[in-house]
Amino acid sequence: MDRGWGLTLDNSDQVGFFGNKASFGVNLSPRRNSGFIMFPRGREEQPEHREVDFFAVKKEDSQAQPSAATDFHVNTGLQLVTANTGSDQSTVDDGVSYDGEDKRAKNELAQLQIELERMNGENQRLRGMLSQVSGNYASLQMHLVTLMQHQQNSTTQEQEMDDKKCEDERKENGGARQFLELGPEQSNSLSEERTVSGSPHQNNLEVTRNKRSGREESPESESWVPGSKAPRLNNPNPNINTNTNTNTNTNTNQSIEATMRKARVSVRARSEAPMISDGCQWRKYGQKMAKGNPCPRAYYRCTMAVGCPVRKQVQRCAEDRTILITTYEGTHNHPLPPAAMAMASTTSAAASMLLSGSMPSADGLMNPNFLARTILPCSSNMATISASAPFPTVTLDLTQSPNALQYQRPPPHFQVPFPVSAQNFANQPAPQVFGQALYNQSKFSGLQMSKDVNELPGQPQAQPQPQPSFSDTLSAATAAITADPNFTAALAAAISSIIANTPNNNQP
DNA sequence: CGCGTTTGACCCGCGC
DNA sequence: GCGCGGGTCAAACGCG
Ligand SMILES: [Zn+2]
Numbered sequence: 359m360d361r362g363w364g365l366t367l368d369n370s371d372q373v374g375f376f377g378n379k380a381s382f383g384v385n386l387s388p389r390r391n392s393g394f395i396m397f398p399r400g401r402e403e404q405p406e407h408r409e410v411d412f413f414a415v416k417k418e419d420s421q422a423q424p425s426a427a428t429d430f431h432v433n434t435g436l437q438l439v440t441a442n443t444g445s446d447q448s449t450v451d452d453g454v455s456y457d458g459e460d461k462r463a464k465n466e467l468a469q470l471q472i473e474l475e476r477m478n479g480e481n482q483r484l485r486g487m488l489s490q491v492s493g494n495y496a497s498l499q500m501h502l503v504t505l506m507q508h509q510q511n512s513t514t515q516e517q518e519m520d521d522k523k524c525e526d527e528r529k530e531n532g533g534a535r536q537f538l539e540l541g542p543e544q545s546n547s548l549s550e551e552r553t554v555s556g557s558p559h560q561n562n563l564e565v566t567r568n569k570r571s572g573r574e575e576s577p578e579s580e581s582w583v584p585g586s587k588a589p590r591l592n593n594p595n596p597n598i599n600t601n602t603n604t605n606t607n608t609n610t611n612q613s614i615e616a617t618m619r620k621a622r623v624s625v626r627a628r629s630e631a632p633m634i635s636d637g638c639q640w641r642k643y644g645q646k647m648a649k650g651n652p653c654p655r656a657y658y659r660c661t662m663a664v665g666c667p668v669r670k671q672v673q674r675c676a677e678d679r680t681i682l683i684t685t686y687e688g689t690h691n692h693p694l695p696p697a698a699m700a701m702a703s704t705t706s707a708a709a710s711m712l713l714s715g716s717m718p719s720a721d722g723l724m725n726p727n728f729l730a731r732t733i734l735p736c737s738s739n740m741a742t743i744s745a746s747a748p749f750p751t752v753t754l755d756l757t758q759s760p761n762a763l764q765y766q767r768p769p770p771h772f773q774v775p776f777p778v779s780a781q782n783f784a785n786q787p788a789p790q791v792f793g794q795a796l797y798n799q800s801k802f803s804g805l806q807m808s809k810d811v812n813e814l815p816g817q818p819q820a821q822p823q824p825q826p827s828f829s830d831t832l833s834a835a836t837a838a839i840t841a842d843p844n845f846t847a848a849l850a851a852a853i854s855s856i857i858a859n860t861p862n863n864n865q866p
Numbered sequence: 867c868g869c870g871t872t873t874g875a876c877c878c879g880c881g882c
Numbered sequence: 883g884c885g886c887g888g889g890t891c892a893a894a895c896g897c898g
Contacts, residue, residue, distance in 0.1 A: 643889095643890065643891075643892095644889070644890055644891080646887090646888070646889075646890095648887090648888085649886090649887065649888090655888090655889095657889070657890075659890095669889095671889095
């Protein structure tokens with residue numbers, strides 16, 4: 359019911375995505391955009407549609423999308439749309455007599471239309487792929503960063519954090535993996551990985567896990583992946599296992615999950631709609647008045663699969679009620695429609711990243727600082743990591759002014775050229791929102807993390823603030839990575855599609 | 867009648 | 883131990 363919600367950016371990013379800066383200019387008029395973005399669903403307006411698509415085609419063609427390009431020429435053959443196009447066309451220009459010319463024109467038109475259709479299909483497919491890829495990319499990137507940090511850590515604090523590191527690593531691996539294959543199968547790979555790299559210490563994770571596991575965590579995680587997760591079900595009581603048995607798949611798995619669940623990713627976006635549509639199905643299970651906020655906070659859980667642990671909180675910003683804050687927690691345990699894919703991968707990627715950073719910090723490491731410093735260079739206000747509070751949180755802020763960094767930065771390989779149509783998207787019925795949502799994305803080109811942790815209160819200061827030169831180097835490298843526009847782009851893309859998604863559009 | 871939302875009760879962790 | 887706040891449960895309710 360609620361998925362149809364107002365704030366939807368569409369995957370238009372895809373187009374932009376493949377395209378380089380250049381391609382961009384083409385599509386720009388905001389309204390148009392929205393139309394074109396939605397080709398899959400919005401068939402109301404044929405003409406616009408056409409136009410838009412054309413653009414899209416062009417773009418893609420010109421751009422580096424090999425497959426698309428190749429395909430492009432083939433077009434004529436398809437006749438799927440014939441009826442549609444034909445009728446449409448005829449209506450449009452019919453009145454005239456049947457001259458040869460006319461006919462010819464008609465034919466051409468039809469052809470074009472067909473082509474167009476094809477392109478649409480292609481586009482869609484590409485879009486799906488894109489979102490996936492971007493998601494993967496993001497996750498990988500995160501993983502990499504994590505690893506680097508990890509390395510740094512090890513250099514800095516060798517023995518102290520051994521266990522933690524191991525855990526981290528494993529965790530990260532798991533996380534990355536998860537993104538790559540959001541499906542149920544992940545469990546397998548995860549466990550494998552774990553076994554391989556497995557180290558005996560996981561205490562920290564377990565502890566955290568245990569903390570909350572009491573009532574919801576364990577049952578939830580058990581039901582997590584109904585089908586393939588069988589092994590896990592073997593343990594009636596996860597807690598016990600966790601504590602005593604270190605190497606069990608179950609264990610690790612759960613710890614990972616737990617950890618992942620702990621991390622949160624919140625997205626701030628302007629929307630008058632009560633909820634942004636992210637491609638998932640949500641069911642409201644609670645609502646509460648938050649203390650500092652006149653607006654209630656709503657709790658949703660993912661209902662796309664039975665045991666899916668993903669939850670989200672939706673709350674309006676107290677100061678600016680046009681800002682909607684959506685906080686995601688957990689990782690989906692089921693395959694997602696392309697539309698939802700981006701969001702899922704992004705959030706989980708962000709979460710994993712966060713965890714990799716904050717986890718150690720939670721354990722007494724300083725990573726947050728590191729991260730903060732690292733990413734700041736390329737910062738605009740896009741993402742903020744906060745390790746404060748009960749759970750680490752990444753905040754993606756889509757509300758800022760659209761001064762996209764993208765402009766400042768030369769587009770290296772492939773940047774996310776979001777059409778920047780600066781309109782505030784607000785209460786517009788579905789379709790248009792897309793274009794506008796994109797505007798938000800533009801600001802996504804920067805990734806900033808700030809640690810707003812004043813400092814963790816009882817933190818054992820194992821780690822010296824000043825980092826060794828080596829680590830500095832590393833951090834620089836990491837910074838580079840993180841700052842890498844590509845990464846940012848990927849993230850941005852992912853996020854955009856996240857918010858984007860169309861309620862009605864899921865295609866295989 | 868099934869399904870999703872509402873809403874007060876309840877649980878749990880945390881700080882005093 | 884108590885109160886508070888965040889989060890969840892689940893019965894009641896409303897809607898298609
Ligand atoms: Zn889910």
